Amino acid sequence: KKRLGILTSGGDCPGLNTAIRAVVSHATLSYDWEVVGIPYATTGLLEGKTVPLSMHGLDLHGIDTLLCIGGTILGSINKGDTLTHIDEILAGYQALELDALIGIGGDGSLAILKELQSKGDWQFIAIPKTIDHDVALTERVVGFDTAVNTIVDALNRLTFTAASHDRVMIVEVMGRTAGHLALQAGIAGGADIILIPEISYSIQGICQHLAELRDRNWRRFAIVVVAEGIGIAEDSSLQPACEKPSCGMGQYIADEIRRCSTYPIDVRVSVLGHIQRGGIPSASDRLIATAFGKAAVDLVVSGHTGLMVSWQNGRVVPVSLDLVLAKSPLLVDPNSFLVETARCLGVYVGK
Ligand code: F6P
Numbered sequence: 001k002k003r004l005g006i007l008t009s010g011g012d013c014p015g016l017n018t019a020i021r022a023v024v025s026h027a028t029l030s031y032d033w034e035v036v037g038i039p040y041a042t043t044g045l046l047e048g049k050t051v052p053l054s055m056h057g058l059d060l061h062g063i064d065t066l067l068c069i070g071g072t073i074l075g076s077i078n079k080g081d082t083l084t085h086i087d088e089i090l091a092g093y094q095a096l097e098l099d100a101l102i103g104i105g106g107d108g109s110l111a112i113l114k115e116l117q118s119k120g121d122w123q124f125i126a127i128p129k130t131i132d133h134d135v136a137l138t139e140r141v142v143g144f145d146t147a148v149n150t151i152v153d154a155l156n157r158l159t160f161t162a163a164s165h166d167r168v169m170i171v172e173v174m175g176r177t178a179g180h181l182a183l184q185a186g187i188a189g190g191a192d193i194i195l196i197p198e199i200s201y202s203i204q205g206i207c208q209h210l211a212e213l214r215d216r217n218w219r220r221f222a223i224v225v226v227a228e229g230i231g232i233a234e235d236s237s238l239q240p241a242c243e244k245p246s247c248g249m250g251q252y253i254a255d256e257i258r259r260c261s262t263y264p265i266d267v268r269v270s271v272l273g274h275i276q277r278g279g280i281p282s283a284s285d286r287l288i289a290t291a292f293g294k295a296a297v298d299l300v301v302s303g304h305t306g307l308m309v310s311w312q313n314g315r316v317v318p319v320s321l322d323l324v325l326a327k328s329p330l331l332v333d334p335n336s337f338l339v340e341t342a343r344c345l346g347v348y349v350g351k
Helices: 016-031 042-047 063-068 086-095 107-120 144-165 180-188 203-217 249-260 273-277 283-301 321-327 337-344
Strands: 003-008 034-037 100-105 124-128 168-173 193-195 222-227 267-271 307-312 315-320
Touching: 003 016, 003 042, 016 034, 016 063, 016 100, 016 283, 042 086, 042 107, 086 107, 100 107, 100 283, 107 124, 107 321, 124 283, 124 321, 144 168, 144 180, 144 222, 144 273, 144 283, 168 180, 168 249, 180 193, 180 222, 180 337, 193 203, 203 222, 203 249, 222 249, 249 267, 283 307, 283 315, 307 321, 315 321
Parallel strands: 003 034, 003 100, 100 124, 124 307, 168 222, 168 267, 193 222
Antiparallel strands: 307 315
């Protein structure tokens, strides 16, 4: 029997288990390959460890229950220092006697796996996943849709309480250096202000927009979505806690609003954090993960390597992983249709 390894790498997201299920089902049922899970991404390779993944081998309910379970049963690592252990990882891979490997990851993890693949001459196929949606050359990725829905749900809840107390609610969301999550969830959740790393903004612009909302609509509440990776405003007088992502940019914007507002303003901050990575995968993420898993197995069995499965024009197609990595991280185009749409609906999106 041929032996296929599968691993999940980088930050987890809903839909990883769905993809694992699709790979195991298709590889075993359609091609009679053996599938083994590699625990904790490259750590599992380093230590030469595997988790058996048969149709009935997981638990009492079998592999099908994985369809709707968040996280990853294989475990994962984010920002591992794998490149210092290349020789050990290659030796670990060798010891596992794999015929091929499927890696589910974001651009950072896929770059590490691609580097290892070229050194070890592995047969390797990638499946893109990320709540940040910053992997290039694919219109959809596993995990993004569920994260957007989670943020929209939070915005709905915050809108009720904001309206009840005439408050400005600042909601800090993830996304690393990209603003896709903030922009798409902000539009879908009815935000009044959306700040993303790709578009500069001013504190003056934010405060003016809040004042206009108040005057025009007689509306004293507002929802402000802040991507964690935004930079400091061009007219800033304060410093955020630190400048890397996840360093309190929501709090920084709240402090600036309090400072610049010309009328009494009640501001509150919610940092959604890892809530955005948890939860049951949405129907859309299940569909993408299943289609990607199936396509990845077909590519493996037909002998391909160094490719990523990608969603383009309603179909799954293979793309060169080298090309994907060269174009990633994919950032929001400041002139995109979605940015224009937000502005036309009266949302302040910076410049
Ligand atoms: O890349 C996914 C992501 O959730 C980013 O949006 C966020 O900045 C980062 O991972 C958080 O990483 P960690 O889980 O290591 O704190």
